[in-house]
Amino acid sequence: MxxxxxxxxxxxxxxxxxxxxxxxxxxxxxxxxxxxxxxxxxxxxxxxxxxxxxxxxxxxxxxxxxxxxxxxxxxxxxxxxxxxxxxxxxxxxxxxxxxxxxxxxxxxxxxxxxxxxxxxxxxxxxxxxxxxxxxxxxxxxxxxxxxxxxxxxxxxxxxxxxxxxxxxxxxxxxxxxxxxxxxxxxxxxxxxxxxxxxxxxxxxxxxxxxQRAAEEDHIVRLGLLASGAAHELGTPLAAVSVILGDWRRMPEISQHPEMMQELREMQAAIRRCKSILSGILLSAGEARGEAPSVTTLHRFLDEIARDWSDGRPAGTLQYHAGSGALGEDVTIVSDQALKQVVTNLLDNAYEVSPGWIRLNAERRGDMLRIEVLDLGPGFSPEMLENFGKPYSSTKARRGAGLGLFLVTNVIRKFGGRVSAHNREAGGATVTVELPLAALMYREKDRG
Incomplete structure (x- = not known):
């Protein structure tokens, strides 16, 4: 991730x-x-x-x-x-x-x-x-x-x-x-x-x-690895993007609609990979010379839902927010870290519930509450007990469980918290709560 x-x-x-x-x-x-x-x-x-x-x-x-x-x-x-x-x-x-x-x-x-x-x-x-x-x-x-x-x-x-x-x-x-x-x-x-x-x-x-200091040191080491990987992957991704562009101009491919559709999907995937790598480098401090991006709370959440839905079947993500739940729109800093947190939760939910995911966003006083619901098998008691700890996962592959660990630590940096519970109707809910003051735009953020 x-x-x-x-x-x-x-x-x-x-x-x-x-x-x-x-x-x-x-x-x-x-x-x-x-x-x-x-x-x-x-x-x-x-x-x-x-x-x-x-x-x-x-x-x-x-x-x-x-x-x-x-x-x-x-x-x-x-x-x-x-x-x-x-x-x-x-x-x-x-x-x-x-x-x-x-x-x-x-x-x-x-x-x-x-x-x-x-x-x-x-x-x-x-x-x-x-x-x-x-x-x-x-x-x-x-x-x-x-x-x-x-x-x-x-x-x-x-x-x-x-x-x-x-x-x-x-x-x-x-x-x-x-x-x-x-x-x-x-x-x-x-x-x-x-x-x-x-x-x-x-x-x-x-x-x-x-214990928190040890976990954050672990995150720093992971961040160094991720930043290095982002630099390493940038060149081959650019090469693949050029090759795909050349293929689109070849008569053997341009005359086949199915192949052109697959090429467009591949190029969309390449663009998303580049966006993810740019986010890693931005979070790692590689773009300190740039002014932070300023947006509004409504637009920020809408972009997260729209960007994640691109390239996935229509109707997979049910996004529920708006002025009624979020209240008056406010100016915030478009923080890449928070975007990646929500994207990570949506990706995890998509793995266990590819047919239906729900994203809720609402404002409760000075707190922003984001919920990700799925129809998967839910969390085991051991997972709920160790929620947010590294390598705590039901997945068999190596390194599994780091996503929720990183989500928990990033939200903690914002002064918020992450919790999870199984739904009675089936599936699970992961809830993120953080103070809006951590995202609010201030003049000094212009750099």
């Missing part, structure tokens, strides 16, 4: 380049949102604890400085919300700073409430666990060092709690340890599981991106 080097559409690839960093940033944003939720819970828990200890147990606490720490946490949450609303980047350094500030706030609160004797020092372990999940190795170890230094400092520097009688201090300590244990266990399970899920989604996406 003439689709091998269609991996560089005229005006659609550049918008889909730096996808990996943005997805990693999305995972970090989700984790920062979880840290904000945890901080809200910490503020609420501290307010309740301070109220119970100071007013319920009548143990004097310095309310003003401890209230100032709570105010700082509220301000930090407000700044974090503002950060997310402004869509600023959230990297590992931002997460490290957020965890470090939480450690600092916990340390100050412990300083005013007994220091290392406070059972809530166990919450340092929660901060360490969060750092181990969220941060790279160096950042996590820095948090460990910070908590280690803070704990050692609280042993010698703190404001002791004035508990009367002193014997009740042990009972309060045990109660505090129990509350801290329950709180730490619940928060660890809840937040660590959610953060791990965010990171697992990121890792899955990166694995898919790596």
């Amino acid at each position: 003439a689709l091998a080097q269609a991996a560089d559409p005229v005006n659609s690839i550049t918008s889909a380049e730096p996808v990996a960093p943005s997805h990693i940033d999305t995972a970090n944003r989700k984790n920062l949102e979880l840290l904000i939720q945890l901080r809200w819970m910490a503020v609420l828990g501290q307010v309740i604890t301070i109220a119970v200890v100071h007013f319920g147990l009548r143990i004097a606490l310095p309310l003003e400085p401890m209230g100032a720490v709570l105010g700082a946490l509220l301000a930090l949450n407000a700044l974090s919300h503002l950060w997310l609303q402004k869509r600023l980047q959230v990297n590992s350094q931002a997460l490290f700073l957020a965890v470090l500030l939480d450690v600092a706030a916990l340390t100050v609160q412990l300083y005013f409430s007994g220091g290392a004797t406070n059972p809530f020092t166990a919450l340092y372990l929660l901060q360490i666990a969060l750092a181990a999940v969220l941060l790279p190795g160096a950042g996590a170890w820095l948090i460990v060092a910070a908590t280690f230094i803070a704990f050692l400092g609280l042993i010698g520097i703190n404001q002791p709690l004035a508990v009367e009688p002193p014997a009740s201090l042990l009972r309060l300590h045990i109660m505090g340890m129990f509350v801290c244990f329950v709180l730490g266990a619940v928060l660890l399970v809840w937040f660590i599981s959610r953060m791990t899920r965010n990171l697992r989604e990121r890792d899955t996406y990166l694995a898919e991106l790596k």
Whole structure:
């Protein structure tokens, strides 16, 4: 098929380049949102604890400085919300700073409430666990060092709690340890599981991106081969075209209508081969000096249906589109890659259903939807499961299955997708959906 080097559409690839960093940033944003939720819970828990200890147990606490720490946490949450609303980047350094500030706030609160004797020092372990999940190795170890230094400092520097009688201090300590244990266990399970899920989604996406890069490298190698083949085939095709022209002028042939009809069909086939080769070279970048061809959406699809139908029995292709389905006509770039995608799908359908093929085209909002229907045997379950993967085909010949693989990757470059399913009435449907913005003509496309 003439689709091998269609991996560089005229005006659609550049918008889909730096996808990996943005997805990693999305995972970090989700984790920062979880840290904000945890901080809200910490503020609420501290307010309740301070109220119970100071007013319920009548143990004097310095309310003003401890209230100032709570105010700082509220301000930090407000700044974090503002950060997310402004869509600023959230990297590992931002997460490290957020965890470090939480450690600092916990340390100050412990300083005013007994220091290392406070059972809530166990919450340092929660901060360490969060750092181990969220941060790279160096950042996590820095948090460990910070908590280690803070704990050692609280042993010698703190404001002791004035508990009367002193014997009740042990009972309060045990109660505090129990509350801290329950709180730490619940928060660890809840937040660590959610953060791990965010990171697992990121890792899955990166694995898919790596697989996509390997597939695109495969396409590049196929494109180089196709471009070389196009150059190699150009000369013999030109020679055959000249020979056919000479034959048409020979009296022995020109006087036989059947032979003249066969010659016309052969010349039409030669012209189509030349057009396909020109498309390969254009997609490969051999015609960079030419301005892109500008057309309209209606005309573009009409030309695809008309060009494919030439040389095939009348009535084979049932083309259904028009202004009713496509809406208002728009100016687009006549992209050779997309033409080859649709032609490839029609050729595949023609192999299994030579008597009837249907081509549907419609516009759904900002998306263009193209369907190719046939009356063939349909796709096997294995084919549907591996749809779009290279060499996944029911055909016995070598190299089969590359057509749909290339179709999938080209449409993905446009920011669209390809899907397939078997029809209940028999046959199969392959659907292409892509954003019209990938084809829209812009002034800069004039070159």
